[in-house]
Amino acid sequence: MTEHDYEPIPGLPGLLPPGERIVWQGAPDWRALARRAYHTRAVTAYFGVLGAWAVIAAVARGIHGPGDLSGVALTAMFGIVAVGLLRALAWGAARTTLYTLTNRRVVLRIGVAFPKCINLPLAVIGTVGLAVQGDRSGDIPLALVGERRLGYLALWPHARPWHVAAAQPMLRALPDAAQVASLIARACLEVQPGGQVAVPVTSAAQGHGLRQAVAA
Incomplete structure (x- = not known):
């Protein structure tokens, strides 16, 4: 038995309020994360x-x-x-991580020694990125808007590398990253209908595809 066995819903700090529903849940592939x-x-x-x-x-x-x-x-x-x-x-x-997307927020349940849940309302997600690797797994960085700031060390390894001052939460090493990024982008656009989806481009510096859904 682990501390997560006491969660009312796996990966979430409490029961969902009325009108909120789970769209997707997943975890990193530990080999890709390694x-x-x-x-x-x-x-x-x-x-x-x-x-x-x-x-x-x-x-x-x-x-x-x-x-x-x-x-x-x-x-x-x-x-x-x-x-x-x-x-x-x-x-x-990877074993202690569970990412959750609802129609209102993204929740990162992370932490081995000190587990915690990080709630990211869809309204504060400005950009949804996608970096796909050769093994088809990928990372999804989430750039936040507004005054909310998260600590890089508190997020790591679920943080976008080299973005220390303005840390970006990142869903890492997901086997179905492209599909998940699309789900998050669509959910953000439902909350922020003024956003747009950018055409996929190639990141020459990193050698993989990069797709962004701009929600603000």
């Missing part, structure tokens, strides 16, 4: 370079026994442990 939020591939590559350097150094000194390869073994061990810990963190984050 790659993109916890950078397991970069860490693997880093220890791979260190391991190659240790092998070159051992060959240069001359290998006379297993002891001469101790540096290589230690590098490999630390690399396996580091990547394993990062993957475990990603698994825990």
Whole structure:
């Protein structure tokens, strides 16, 4: 039993008020989250370079026994442990995360050690973005309008990278990200009918498609 077993509705801090209904619920794919939020591939590559350097150094000194390869073994061990810990963190984050879209708000139930629910009324969502990766999973950053500010560290890893001063909540590593982004955009446009949907463009800097629904 976990603390989430006491939720009246999974992923929500309380019962829905009259007139509000759930449109969609989902969670990150932990493997995709490990790659993109916890950078397991970069860490693997880093220890791979260190391991190659240790092998070159051992060959240069001359290998006379297993002891001469101790540096290589230690590098490999630390690399396996580091990547394993990062993957475990990603698994825990995905397991304790539940994103909810209703016809009035987006709710992020996040947090492993300190669970919390973040309510984002559709009226304060100015832009719905979509970044799709090669494995077809994707991230959906939500740019907020108005005076409401959220802390980057309080959101991470559910925050758009490099947007620290004006942190943007982000639904991460969703297998059906394109469909979910469309649902959120349509829900925002129902609340803010003056908005518009931008034509998908290609982000050359990141190498993936980017779609935005501007709701303000």
